[in-house]
Amino acid sequence: MTRVHIEGVSKSYDAHPVLHALDLMVDAGYFFTLLGPSGCGKTTLLRLIAGLLDPDAGDIRFDGESVLSRPPEGRNIGMVFQQHVLFPHMTVEENVAFGLRMRGTGIREARPKVNEVLEMVQLAGYNRRFPRQLSGGQQQRVALARAVVVDPVLLLLDEPLSNLDARLRDDMRALLRSVQRSLGITTICVTHDQTEAIELSDRMAVMFDGKIAQEGSPAELFEQPVSAMVAEFLGSTNLLPARLLDRSHAETSLGPVHVRSCPDQLYAAQEDVLLNIRCEHIAILPAVEDAEAPSLARLAGNHVAAEVVSSVYRGGLVFYRMNVDGTPLSVIDRSDRQFVPGARVVLRIPPEHVSVIRDDARTFSS
Template structure:
C-alpha cells in the first residue's frame, strides 16, 4: 500500500517548472530517497508533501486522502531540516513538547512521549539543556526526536546531515536507519550525497531538471543504470565509446571500441538488441575490472596514477581503446605508475547505454 502519492505534480517559479509532471508512490514503511544535484526539484517535491508548497497542477495524497489543499499542520507529517530549526529559548524537553501542546495532549502524555523520544535517539539526560549547550549532532538528534514525538504518518528529512562532518554524518546515518526500522515509519529523505542514499534507502529516486531519471533499489541503480546521467551520478563509472556489432546465439552482443575497433562481448540485460553500427557507451564500474590475463574481455594499458584508498588502490590506466580507465583494486600492493598491465572483465560486468551525445 502506498502511504504517499504524487500525481503529475508541477511547480513553477517565474514561469519555469522546477518540478515538471512528477508522479511517485512511496510504500508504507518504506525509506525512499530523493537524490539529485541542487536545483533538480527534490526539495520542492518534499515540501509539497509537507504542505509548505502548493503544486500548480497535480495532486498530493497521504494515506489515500487528497491533501493538496490541506494546510501543513493538518497533514500529520514530521519534518527535519538541515539547520535543526530548534527554539533557542526552550529546553530540549520543551522543544519536544511544543507540537504536543499544540495538539492539546495532557501533561502526563506529553512527558511520557518526550521521554520515549529522547530514549530513542539516545539523549536521555539531556531534557533540561538548551540548544546552545548541544553539539551539532545532538541538535540534529533532538530535531529528529521532535519530528517523531507527534507520531507522524510520514517522516520528511530535508538534507538533515548536510551541516555535519563526515564521521558524525556516518554515525547519524546509522542512527536514522535504526530508528526508521524500529518505528516502521514511512520516510522520504532528500540528499545530494550518493553514498548517503545508497546506505540508507530501500529505493532511490534519481532526479534531474525537475523530472525523474530512474527509480530503483540502490543495487539496481548501481548495477543497472538506465542512462549516462544515472551511471555517472551513482558512484564512479568508466564509460567506453563503442559501436554495436552482431548479437551472438549466446545472448551476448559484440561491440567494438570506436577508437581502435577492439572487440568486447557484453551480456544483454533484456530488451531489444541495438542495431548494428549504433553508437553506445560501455559502462563499467572500477571494482569490476581485474588486473591480469584470463578474462574474456581484455585490454592493455599503462598505469598513469596510483592513489591509496585505505583498503585498496585506485589506478588510472591509459589504454588505446578508451579514455583512461579507473580501476579499483583490493589489498596493500598495486602496480606503480609507469607499469604496463592487462585489464579484464567478465561479460556480465558491463552495461550498455545509449550514447545520446553521438545520436
C-alpha cells in the same frame, strides 16, 4: 504506514518551471531517497508533499486519498531539515514536546513519550539542556526526536546529515535507519551523498531538471543506469562508446567486449551505445610477462593489458588511471598493494558488470 503517490505534479516559481509533471510512488514503510544536483527541485518536492507549497497541477495522495486540500498540520508529517532549526530558548524536552503541546497535550503528559524518543536517539537524560549546550550531531538527533514524537505518517528528511563531519554522519546514518525501521515510518530523504543513499534506501530515484530520471533499488540504479547522466551522477564509472555486435557483445576501442545481456529496446534499435563499467568492478590481475602484447591479451575476452598512468591511495582504496592502448580507464582497487605509474598489468572486466546504456550525448558534470 502510508503509501505516497505523486501524480503529474508541476510547480513553477514566477513562471519559472521547476517541476515538470513529476510522477513518483513511495511504498508504505519504505526508506526512499531522492538524489539529484543542486537546484533540480528536491526541496520543492518535499515542500509540496508537506503542504508548505501548492502544486500548479497534479495530485499528491496518501494511501490513495488526495491531501491537497489539507493544510500542513492536517497531514501529520515529521520533518527534519538541513538547518536543524531547534527553538533556542527552549530546552531539549520543550523542543521535542512542541508538536505534542500544539495538539493540546500538557508537558507532564507528554514526558513519557518525549523520554521514549530521546532514548531512541540516544539522548536520554538531556531533557534540561538548551540547544546551545549540544553538539551539532546532538542537535540533529533532537530534531529527529521532535519529528517522530507525534507518530507521523510520513517522515521528510532534507539533507539531514550534511552539517555533520564524516564520523558523526556514519553514526547518525545508522541511527536514522534504526529509528525508521523500528517505527516503520514511510520516509523520503533528500541527499547529495551516494553512499548515504545506498546504505539507507529501500528504493531511490535520481532527479534532473524537475523530472525523475530513474527510480529503482540502489542495486538497479548502480548496475543498470538508464542514461549516461544517471551513471555519471552515481559517480566513479567508465562510459565507453560501443557498437552492439549481438545481444551480449559490443565492439569498443578495447576490442570486442562481452556485456551483460542488452535490454530489448536498445538491442532492437541497433544504435550506438555506451558501456557502463563502474570503476570498482574492474579487477587488476598481477602483472604478467606477456602483458606487453595487448592484442593477445584482448583476445582472452574482457581481459586487457594496461599501463598504470597514476595511482592514488585513499583510505583502503587505490584510485588508478589506466591506459589501455590509448583508451583511458579508471579503476578503484580495494587492496593493500599499489602499482606504480608505468607498471604493466592486466585488467579483467566481468561481463555481468558491463551494462549497455543509451548514448544520450549529454553527460552530467558536477
